Amino acid sequence: MHSTLFLILRRMRTPLICLIASYAVSILGMTLIPGVDADGRPAPPLDFFHAFYFVSYTATTIGFGEIPVAFSDAQRAWTIVTIYLTVIVWLYSIGTILGLLQDPALQRAIRANRFEAAVRRLRQPFHLIAGCGETGVLLLHALDSRNQQAVVLDIDAARISELELGQYHLDVPALTADARLPENLIAAGLHHPQCAGVIALTNDDPANLSVAVTTKLLRPELPILCRADLLDTAANMASFGVEDVVNAFELFGEHLGIAINNPGHHLLYQWLTGVPGEPLAMPMEPPRGTWLVCGYGRFGKAVARQLDKQGIQLVVVDEHPPADHEHAVTGRGTEAHTLLEAGIEQAVGIVAGTHDDINNLSIAMTARQLKPGLFVVLRQNRHANAALFERFAAQATMQPSSIVAHAFLSLLTTPLLPRFFNLALREGDAWADVTLSRIAAVVGDTVPEVWDRELSKTETLAVWQMLGEGATLRLGDLLRSPAHREETLACVPLLIKRGSTEILVPDSDTALQAGDRILFCGEAHTRHQQALGLHDYNTLNYLLTGNQAPGGLVWRKLAERGKAKRTATHPHG
Amino acid sequence: MNLEKVIFGFFIILAMTLNFGFVIGDLDNPVHHDVYELFFAIVVNLIATVLKFGERTQIGAIHLASSFVADLQLIAAAGVWATAVYLTGTGLTPGVTASIVSLAAGALAANVLSVIMLLVETVMFRR
Numbered sequence: 001m002h003s004t005l006f007l008i009l010r011r012m013r014t015p016l017i018c019l020i021a022s023y024a025v026s027i028l029g030m031t032l033i034p035g036v037d038a039d040g041r042p043a044p045p046l047d048f049f050h051a052f053y054f055v056s057y058t059a060t061t062i063g064f065g066e067i068p069v070a071f072s073d074a075q076r077a078w079t080i081v082t083i084y085l086t087v088i089v090w091l092y093s094i095g096t097i098l099g100l101l102q103d104p105a106l107q108r109a110i111r112a113n114r115f116e117a118a119v120r121r122l123r124q125p126f127h128l129i130a131g132c133g134e135t136g137v138l139l140l141h142a143l144d145s146r147n148q149q150a151v152v153l154d155i156d157a158a159r160i161s162e163l164e165l166g167q168y169h170l171d172v173p174a175l176t177a178d179a180r181l182p183e184n185l186i187a188a189g190l191h192h193p194q195c196a197g198v199i200a201l202t203n204d205d206p207a208n209l210s211v212a213v214t215t216k217l218l219r220p221e222l223p224i225l226c227r228a229d230l231l232d233t234a235a236n237m238a239s240f241g242v243e244d245v246v247n248a249f250e251l252f253g254e255h256l257g258i259a260i261n262n263p264g265h266h267l268l269y270q271w272l273t274g275v276p277g278e279p280l281a282m283p284m285e286p287p288r289g290t291w292l293v294c295g296y297g298r299f300g301k302a303v304a305r306q307l308d309k310q311g312i313q314l315v316v317v318d319e320h321p322p323a324d325h326e327h328a329v330t331g332r333g334t335e336a337h338t339l340l341e342a343g344i345e346q347a348v349g350i351v352a353g354t355h356d357d358i359n360n361l362s363i364a365m366t367a368r369q370l371k372p373g374l375f376v377v378l379r380q381n382r383h384a385n386a387a388l389f390e391r392f393a394a395q396a397t398m399q400p401s402s403i404v405a406h407a408f409l410s411l412l413t414t415p416l417l418p419r420f421f422n423l424a425l426r427e428g429d430a431w432a433d434v435t436l437s438r439i440a441a442v443v444g445d446t447v448p449e450v451w452d453r454e455l456s457k458t459e460t461l462a463v464w465q466m467l468g469e470g471a472t473l474r475l476g477d478l479l480r481s482p483a484h485r486e487e488t489l490a491c492v493p494l495l496i497k498r499g500s501t502e503i504l505v506p507d508s509d510t511a512l513q514a515g516d517r518i519l520f521c522g523e524a525h526t527r528h529q530q531a532l533g534l535h536d537y538n539t540l541n542y543l544l545t546g547n548q549a550p551g552g553l554v555w556r557k558l559a560e561r562g563k564a565k566r567t568a569t570h571p572h573g
Numbered sequence: 574m575n576l577e578k579v580i581f582g583f584f585i586i587l588a589m590t591l592n593f594g595f596v597i598g599d600l601d602n603p604v605h606h607d608v609y610e611l612f613f614a615i616v617v618n619l620i621a622t623v624l625k626f627g628e629r630t631q632i633g634a635i636h637l638a639s640s641f642v643a644d645l646q647l648i649a650a651a652g653v654w655a656t657a658v659y660l661t662g663t664g665l666t667p668g669v670t671a672s673i674v675s676l677a678a679g680a681l682a683a684n685v686l687s688v689i690m691l692l693v694e695t696v697m698f699r700r
Contacts, residue, residue: 003629008627009626009627010626012626012627013623013624020620020623021616024616031612048608048612048651048655049658049659
């Protein structure tokens with residue numbers, strides 16, 4: 001970066017030397033050529049002071065005239081030389097220097113320097129986001145609304161300028177740079193002590209891979225979240241220990257499979273990963289039976305693989321159908337005869353999953369005409385086509401960018417949530433229905449907030465102190481309202497993680513231990529109410545015992561002494 | 574032989590010799606200190622400064638710093654001279670001359686430092 005600055009300085013040498021030399025020659029000439037006084041007699045030449053004054057206003061084309069007295073003809077002759085020499089050199093030099101300052105390379109270097117300084121100044125934990133396309137912007141907005149700092153790298157200058165126009169609470173340092181180059185990641189704060197994690201979100205698998213490799217080598221302890229569109233890349237990343245790889249196609253295929261086989265679990269997933277405050281999703285109940293999958297690319301393959309895994313009957317429609325698939329039909333799927341050949345009459349659902357939005361809509365419209373009650377799943381590739389997809393109102397629309405953003409967000413903000421879903425899948429449908437009704441009872445009809453609490457000194461001081469004193473604390477105590485301890489807070493504990501053991505939907509009698517991580521879901525204000533008891537020793541004491549204990553350290557000591565005395569005088573009391 | 578190095582060395586040494594030529598003589602005697610010599614010392618010093626632009630070594634940075642010091646001292650000397658002769662009309666009294674020459678002598682010290690660094694750089698290069 002700094003080499004550009006030196007290069008610019010080097011290029012300034014010639015114009016500056018020309019300027020100095022032309023001034024020197026002109027001034028020297030003026031101090032040697034004799035002048036003339038008012039009577040026409042020879043007078044001494046200009047001294048250095050006046051010569052410098054004269055050349056200064058001549059070179060800059062200001063031109064005050066012959067000062068301090070009228071010139072002799074010899075001086076005028078030299079003035080002609082001075083004018084042509086200095087004016088031309090002045091224009092050339094100043095023009096060149098201004099041009100050099102406008103140099104794109106220099107401007108880039110200046111921007112990069114400012115970016116590095118802004119990153120160095122960060123004093124709160126931040127995430128390094130490489131790639132700020134649709135997914136990146138969604139994630140950035142979500143992080144920003146949770147007051148979490150981010151630093152952004154993107155290869156496209158247009159996206160970075162859009163970022164400057166975006167409405168963010170926090171100042172997000174952003175730079176147009178190639179995230180594949182380690183030096184750019186380092187400039188973006190890879191070595192910064194506050195760097196909390198690296199998120200590779202570019203739409204280029206090799207670039208995400210190289211970000212992951214760089215991070216693993218330079219800061220092995222940092223968590224890395226990666227997007228991978230190809231299974232190869234995902235396997236490659238997992239092989240050297242990338243914590244979380246999100247493949248939008250696989251993820252969607254998996255959830256479609258779950259939605260068909262275990263609608264309850266899918267609804268649970270939708271409720272807990274939605275945007276808090278929005279209406280709760282209605283149960284989507286994809287029918288069981290034969291499904292058509294149109295388009296056998298990355299998405300089609302992922303869906304087919306996941307549906308196969310769930311034991312669902314499939315027919316694949318593609319221009320180049322796979323040889324290894326037993327039910328495959330050749331064609332694009334946009335024409336009625338192909339769909340009829342694939343057996344749309346007997347099918348219950350269709351997945352329009354090509355990489356072309358218009359083709360997907362065309363497939364879906366044809367299919368709906370042939371069989372109106374069909375369950376339609378649409379793949380939306382471009383955010384710009386949202387209006388068309390809304391209008392069509394398919395039963396399920398798959399948008400890779402928002403799926404990846406939601407998956408990353410839950411990984412970043414509530415790392416326990418993915419664990420919860422993994423455990424939940426082992427339970428049956430009946431369990432899912434019970435859990436759903438418990439959640440519905442506390443949150444009403446909007447998407448709940450999900451949060452986790454660690455029983456540690458930094459996060460929940462009061463609980464930590466009390467556990468340290470040897471008190472027994474049960475989960476139910478944390479669910480009491482700090483206003484009236486008999487009332488219960490409107491939230492549901494979903495999971496306790498204690499070392500390597502995990503307790504799914506723990507009941508109120510569960511005894512807590514220091515170091516436990518607990519996942520709750522409920523309304524936002526419940527979370528703040530709960531925080532009162534977790535941070536304040538006296539409030540927690542009230543929740544536990546119902547006593548309004550004395551507040552400060554001195555009063556607490558006095559109360560303890562008083563209690564000890566009473567116990568001593570009344571041994572049986 | 575590198576032409577750039579020749580020009581570089583030439584201007585640095587010339588800056589020192591001109592400066593030396595101006596400073597030598599009685600400290601307060603204006604006759605011993607020619608104004609043209611001061612003029613050329615300033616011009617050559619400025620050119621030497623510009624030639625040092627864009628050197629990215631540590632020694633290059635010190636070179637540039639010493640040149641800036643010399644420029645500052647010489648321009649201050651010229652400023653004192655212009656003030657005394659034209660602005661206040663005091664003329665070149667022994668006191669004024671002494672202050673002009675001592676400012677230029679300071680610049681000489683910086684220029685000598687530049688030449689020493691030039692020599693050090695050359696010797697290191699030979700090794």
